[in-house]
Amino acid sequence: MRTAIRTWQRLAPVALALCLVTQWVRAAEPPAKPAAAPAAVAAPATAGAPEATPEAGAFAAAPAGDATGEGGTRALDEQIQDLKQQVVDLNKDLFVLEEELLFPANTQVAVFVSMDVGSFFGLDSVTLRVDNREVINYLYTPREVAALVKGGVQRLYVGNLKAGSHELVALFSGKGPNDRDYRRGASIKFEKGVGAKYLELKISDKARRQQPEFEIKDWE
């Protein structure tokens, strides 16, 4: 299913490009003929008027052609914007569909990471184990740590679990106070019900103990 969705996501820009090319070809072709036809029909109707030479026709047609060109370009721009919007909407729908199909609400478990202050702990990596099985080992770059310290919340893991009791173990490693290697674990036993389950790994500073604190919160 994921492959099919990715294929769709890859095909979307190609479809957009094809649509644009088709629109461009259509816009480029027709204006010359309809503009010339009324002039030829209208010429005999004006009695006593000098005959319209091909050159005069060409001069007369030029401003009309410009106006049509501008209007056509504007219309084409609008169509391009519409198509782009459609592609964005389609991409959004596909993303939502992918999430819903791969991680249905009744089995979904998502783990988030947040960091408060971070003076006593420089995060390097987090390893997650669910029911004694490693599900992710994530390395943090300085940019990502900075984003977390600024208040960002990262969705570290999303997966599926059947209803029942489960255990989540998180191993944090990094630099602790005095720039020493620091490794600490936290665990939680939780009940997975019918709805989606959200857990938060919270790293905060404990100023009184001059140590970082790691806790796992269950978002009810």
Added chain:
Amino acid sequence: MIRCFGRSYLLVALLALVQPAVPAATAVGELAPDFALPAATGGNVRLSEHRGEVVLLAFWSSHCSVCTAQLSLLGDLQTTYRSAGLVTLAVSVDDDMHRATRYAQAHPTRFPMLLDLRKGVSRAYGIERLPTTVLIDRRGRVRFLQSDDHGIDNSYVAQVRELLDDPL
């Protein structure tokens, strides 16, 4: 006899179905697989953070005699084109982390020396011989892949320049 042959054929067919799919190595023109690796000097580096820049991945090992010269030349290249948007990342495929770290400390470079201890990155890029270099353009696509020990010749520099000239 025929029955036995039929059974074994069926078994082989089933095994072929059950066999886990090996991810294909990245080919030129494909999106470069993202990764995050620890650097020998500390900290981690993620490839996707360099989107918009030209990335030169150099796979090396402390056992590879040619790699030292190549890393030195890549250092010069990095110095020349850093301001134009070139980022060089050297990825070690050593099994022994301490050996790779010692090597990195003994041969200081102007770019991060990353440790691929689980070999996930070298497998993803299909590295079969050393040294191998992979050039990734500003859009994150693999554009050139070189497995040779010629060091940096003019064509190599031309490839880097071509990617640097290519706007995002």
